[in-house]
């Protein structure tokens with residue numbers, strides 16, 4: 209079949225078969241794992257999935273190539289190139305290319321994406337992307353008549369419909385697994401989810417819904433420092449019972465409390481949004497920093513991360529701005545967030561202060577590059593970006609060192625607050641989501657919350673209080689939305705949106 213002159217129908221069929229063979233190992237890996245293929249029903253389902261996939265892709269490839277041979281070839285080359293990279297990520301990190309993963313990709317900056325770069329990725333791109341593309345470019349396609357085109361299209365459509373209806377008994381199974389199947393089928397995963405992502409983003413971000421005005425109730429000087437963790441899972445904190453001592457400093461700190469908590473989502477943009485909003489919703493409500501800034505609270509946002517909803521405050525400092533006034537080796541790590549923070553707080557003339565530190569310390573895959581070398585407590589560590597190449601132990605060692613570094617950062621925040629005796633203060637540490645470290649063969653995060661393993665959503669929620677000015681309620685379980693109401697309560701801010709049930713302070 210690999211000759212140089214092909215009719216459109218043969219060309220589309222050949223590419224549909226190639227697309228099936230080259231990029232669907234993960235798709236059918238999932239199917240074989242979740243279907244009893246030794247039973248008759250299971251075997252039929254698998255055969256039908258193969259046929260539907262072949263016919264559906266044939267139909268689309270045929271359609272585009274008939275309409276314009278140039279456009280058809282161009283789209284197919286693009287598709288095969290993207291497929292090769294997508295399959296690399298699926299095979300290497302166990303991700304699926306669904307809408308939230310598309311969101312992660314578009315919210316990843318160059319520095320982060322370059323840490324994914326590896327020889328294996330180049331090999332995938334050349335062998336699975338460039339080589340088939342060269343063939344697509346070289347092959348000569350022979351035009352077909354409209355009559356043949358109409359007949360072929362109608363037949364393939366009818367055939368697909370028959371197969372779909374013949375499989376009615378399997379609809380439930382397909383529906384239940386549609387997220388995963390859709391996220392592994394090439395090129396549908398990204399060509400459907402990219403437009404979906406932009407449509408939803410546009411809907412959500414049109415304009416934030418303003419909350420009713422708030423009033424400051426008293427003149428007490430108080431500070432809340434909210435530290436937003438990145439990919440920190442509670443399981444690896446010794447404060448939560450982890451056998452390795454990842455919290456050497458915090459475990460010695462007085463007035464420190466931990467709560468069991470879960471995140472709303474398993475990816476940064478949704479997790480951070482949930483920490484900052486008064487309720488978990490798909491809408492974009494005015495977020496905590498914007499709301500308090502508008503209502504006369506001093507708000508400081510410092511970040512080495514990204515992915516937060518739009519912020520409209522005066523004191524916003526990103527990594528570059530913070531680095532510019534920082535000297536020394538540690539400025540390359542999250543400690544840069546604390547650079548000059550005390551001075552900035554003391555310079556404020558306001559009684560109520562909210563500081564938000566958006567960290568990036570436990571972000572994979574290069575865990576071992578997220579802390580200064582003196583924090584390499586657990587050895588040996590994984591230095592590869594291909595997580596499945598490292599032993600589980602090396603990987604967890606590197607991750608645990610990021611928790612030790614987080615322990616140090618939080619202790620420094622507490623030390624700073626202790627020195628500002630004229631303020632009542634509290635520090636909250638809440639992570640945006642958890643992280644998989646090879647359990648169930650999954651890495652990183654981003655699996656839809658309904659399917660995600662607990663490692664990806666069980667997060668630390670740590671509270672430190674300066675003094676006995678405030679006490680904590682005995683909460684059994686917290687969500688990220690507790691942050692909003694608790695900060696309002698601690699700072700003495702009255703608002704119609706305030707919900708006492710979501711407040712952690714007595």
Ligand SMILES: [Zn+2]
Pocket residue numbers: 438439475476477479640641
């Ligand atoms: Zn994150």
